[in-house]
Amino acid sequence: EKARRRRKRRRLRPCALRQVEVTVGELGLGYxxxxxxxxxxxxxxxxxxxHNYDITLEHMRKAGLIDSDELVxxxxxxxxxxxxxxxxxxDNSSKYHTVQEVSARECRCT
Amino acid sequence: EKARRRRKRRRLRPCALRQVEVTVGELGLGYxxxxxxxxxxxxxxxxxxxHNYDITLEHMRKAGLIDSDELVxxxxxxxxxxxxxxxxxxDNSSKYHTVQEVSARECRCT
Structure with a gap:
């Protein structure tokens, strides 16, 4: 019950930057x-x-005015x-690496 | 068979601005x-x-390093x-309306 409440809270959290401590190996980039x-x-x-855009697009998709094959x-x-x-x-062989655009700096609802 | 090919083509189209002619009523905004x-x-x-960001985030989610309850x-x-x-x-009663941010002007993969 407690876990379910926590889960629900997490699902409802608004868009934000979060962080987690990991090893470079855990990034899954092959290092x-x-x-x-x-x-x-x-x-x-x-x-x-x-926006009004989203309401309109949802309505038009559901009304069949935009084909269901389109990714919107x-x-x-x-x-x-x-x-x-x-x-x-x-890395574990003491080789130096630089990797770009791995971590987010700012988030937005776009 | 032809329809399936057309469907597949449409599904593979890259992100772009598209347009459709509709009546104001069909926008679904209540007018x-x-x-x-x-x-x-x-x-x-x-x-x-x-980006590397996407590869890493997918890997971490699938490896269980980011909780499955989080919306990423x-x-x-x-x-x-x-x-x-x-x-x-x-509108059909000859009343004038202005509605904002209904139609997209530029699209991007963000």
Missing amino acids: HSDETLLFRYCSGRCNTRR RYSPCCRPITYEKDISFL | HSDETLLFRYCSGRCNTRR RYSPCCRPITYEKDISFL
């Missing part, structure tokens, strides 16, 4: 490194940011608008 | 008007615009970045 870093990402809902989005997406320029680290 | 206008919207795929997007969204400022029309 073997135990160095840790903060990975920042965008997460959450954008329900309060709907009638809710804003919580996405990065800027990224951390790059991250640098040593 | 009764037979005036027609061009409604412009964003539609299509953004697969080619994935690891593909860019095809969304308007600017809107037509406003549209004006007469």
